[in-house]
Amino acid sequence: MVTLLVAYGLSYRYLPFRRSILGYVLLTMLFNGGLIPLYIQLYQLSLLNTFWVYIIPSAFSAWNMFVMMKFIQGIPEALIESAEIDGANPVRILFTIIMPLSKPMLAAIGLFTAVGHWNDWFSGAFYVSDQSLIPVQTFLQQLLSAQDMSGILGSNNNQEALARGTMLSNVTLMSIKMATVMVSAIPILCVYPFLQKYFVKGVLIGSVKG
Template sequence: MSVSRIERVSQAVIVALLSLLCLSVLYPFFYMLAISLNEGADAAKGGVYLWPRSFTFINYEIVLGNEVIRHSYLITIGRTILGTITGLLVTLLAAYGLSYRALPLRNGLLTYVLITMLFNGGLVPLYIQLFNLGLVNSFWVYIIPTMFSAWNMFVMLKFIQGIPDALIESAELDGAGPVRILFQIVIPLSKPMLAALGLFTAVGHWNDWFAGAFFVTDQSLIPVQTFLQQLLQASDLSAVLGSNSNQEALARGSQMQNITLMSIKMAVVMVSALPILCVYPFLQKYFVKGVLIGSVKG
């Protein structure tokens, strides 16, 4: 089928606009990468835009050699893995239970969950509740409050309701109970949805700085994003180096003179962003396949 000239021009314009949009998104990333790989004192002079002018790894050596940052990474990795697993488990079980139309008080439960998704009590009541539960200043403040997501539950519920009733009924005729149906029918068919929701949950845990900033005062329990938020507000390098840390780096003298707060900030941003960015290419296909199926089928 021949393509008219107007269609070719419109396609070229669309490609050009999307390319500009893509560049506008990627440029800040490459700029931060260039600054993080450049000597801080040299970068402070300006003129570093896409590639480092005075290449060095000293910024990453300082960041990765800092005990506070390494520990905050362990906190972030631990909460992301544990929070994603528990979040998917609770969401799946809740959606599977509410998918049974004969469940007593099912409509009332769905209405209650919907209300919690639309309204909340605010930050102060949440803090009081977490304090009374003993979760403030605890690692579990990252896990327990995020185990259940109303939005994820409704998406998962829609997906489960889209599974043919005949498939479940035939399993019940063969003597399969709810648990066996869950593990042998629902979960295998829900892998795209679980992958999509798992990615959403993992990204939410990895990027969350709020809980660490407001519900945790112990520096040994803050995640890396909260540390980055504190670093972005810092006015000197002591927020990163501390008084007793990185003594080996401090002993190198001449190299340390080339480090600035901005170069350290860029290195921390890159180190905190790269791991989750590497996950996207492997799970990107599940975004449309999983979420669209779960939101359209009914």
């Protein structure tokens, strides 16, 4: 939603300093501040070791905004001009014209963003120390880098499970790795079939009639 709002605003031809703002936003896509400044910023905002560290830093993507903006600019001007003639303001145009026509693109961006978040192990490894907030991908990365079961269980403060040697005697590290991979892949496999139709659906079929 944040990406759509920014893309629509920068697509509005009457926006003052539109090109300068767009250039500044796209500059952040090419050059970033680096890991240490980001860590310091998250620390000052009290986002470290909280669930919000997974959401707020990635709530906006310059690349997704650029793709969404080009999609909005491809919508025929006749639709927007006719709405303006009828007295619609930019907010009404956004919710009655832009958003319905942008459903396929929103679904695509939403899927890519969801997959990116789901596969993100970096944030959990560097920005979170509370084991209850560790995502499954970070846990999987710890599993893949572990040499034995004691290392991964000890790192997760699961000493009780480590003490139950009889329960873990028949469980190998490789089997746990494969089980974790399956658990991490199933949600995306379940969601994708419901969003697939938006990738092949015509966006503007029937929207403009001659």
